[in-house]
Amino acid sequence: MGIEDEIRKAKGRRNALILSHNYQRPEVQDIADYVGDSLELCREARKSGAGLVIFCGVTFMAEAALILTGKDVRMPDLHATCPMAAMLSAEDIRKYKRIHPGATTVIYINSTAEAKTEADVICTSANYEKVIGDAPTDTVLFGPDANMAQRAARICGKKVIAMPADGHCRIHSHLITKTKIGRLKELHPKALVLVHPECVAEVQAMADVVCGTGGMARIARESDRKEFIIGTEEEMCHRLRKENPGKAFYGVGAYCNNMKKTTLEGILRVLNSDNDGRISLDAEIIRKTKPALERMLA
Ligand code: SF4
Structure with a gap:
């Protein structure tokens, strides 16, 4: 039996759902129940009756799925992180807020769960222009991607302050x-x-x-x-x-190296384990972040 058949068998036995981001290896995309962007994958995780979600992507995506569903969310490799998300901490955001009191804080979904707790609104690459355009203030704090902040400022005619000033994804901005x-x-x-x-x-x-x-x-x-x-x-x-x-x-x-850390072997390993790769978050972070993520889905 090939590894794909072993995964399908284990998936049926565990009543699991396999989600793959668009940037995963072709063989991972091919074994997944659904392939999409982070927003689409969160929606699928919510819709599904499966109690176990194998999330093939990077950690901020799996964390968002956990916050929105409360399900047992696992990642085949917990070292698959997003370097851009790591460029913006919750403490950094609080500093920007102290300098610009009253500004609306819009946080891109490509951010850590801690950073999201500081958001008025969380957005995706599909709706950031609308979210920033609809913000009730003329000044908007946005992070962590500075290229998106500059584009939103050009399009929406608002003062969009990038947090940090040079936040970027190396794959998109350098390669x-x-x-x-x-x-x-x-x-x-x-x-x-x-x-x-x-x-x-x-x-x-x-x-x-x-x-x-x-x-x-x-x-x-x-x-x-x-x-x-x-x-x-x-x-x-x-x-x-x-x-x-x-x-x-x-x-x-x-190519994004972090997106390539997930392999078929890793998927099979977490499917056959009770705890391996489990995503966990502080209850307070979940409580603070959930409403903004719910608004993003709506
Ligand atoms: S492609 Fe860029 S934004 Fe996406 S996970 Fe990789 S480093 Fe992060």
């Missing part, structure tokens, strides 16, 4: 460059260019559409175009190719 997108555009002049808002402004300016991975999946499905340049983590192309046979997707070759 997806103007040169690489320019080369792909030369090679594929008919392709629609989709770029993630965590990319730097000069890369965003080369895109036809700037959107999160959920938006990329929708546009790829609905568009008449046959070719797409995908400005996000490379493995997104696996999902897009599977969902859109007959269309071509050109990635930039940007």
Whole structure:
């Protein structure tokens, strides 16, 4: 019996749900019950009747699933963290709040659970422009991604203060460059260019559409175009190719090491264990964060 069959058998025995982020290895995406962005995965975790959720992604996503569902949420590798989330602590946010009293605090879902306790609203890459635009104040504190903060300020005409000033995802802001997108555009002049808002402004300016991975999946499905340049983590192309046979997707070759820590062996190990990989959070953090995450889902 191959490892995929062993996972399916253990999953049935444990009444488990396997969720995979869009940036996971192809074989992990293929074994999952659902592949999506962090918001879509939280929704699936809530909808499902499964008591055990195997979350293949990075820790902030699994923590959000735990806060929203109260289920037994496990990760095949607890060292799969997001370096950008680690750039903003709750104490940092409190310092910004002291300097800018009265400003609305909007926290991106790519943040630690502790940082989320300081949020007035939590947003995703799908709705951050609307959340910031709808904020009741002209000054908004936003973190941890400074590229998204700058974009929201340009679009919404508000004063958006990035917390920290240089918060970034290395994969989107360093590995997806103007040169690489320019080369792909030369090679594929008919392709629609989709770029993630965590990319730097000069890369965003080369895109036809700037959107999160959920938006990329929708546009790829609905568009008449046959070719797409995908400005996000490379493995997104696996999902897009599977969902859109007959269309071509050109990635930039940007890989997130943390997203690759989850393996089939790790999934099988946590499925066969009672405690391995369990996500746990302080009850006070769950109490403080849940309402803002609920509003994000709504
Ligand atoms: S791709 Fe960037 S934002 Fe996503 S987990 Fe990796 S480092 Fe964090």
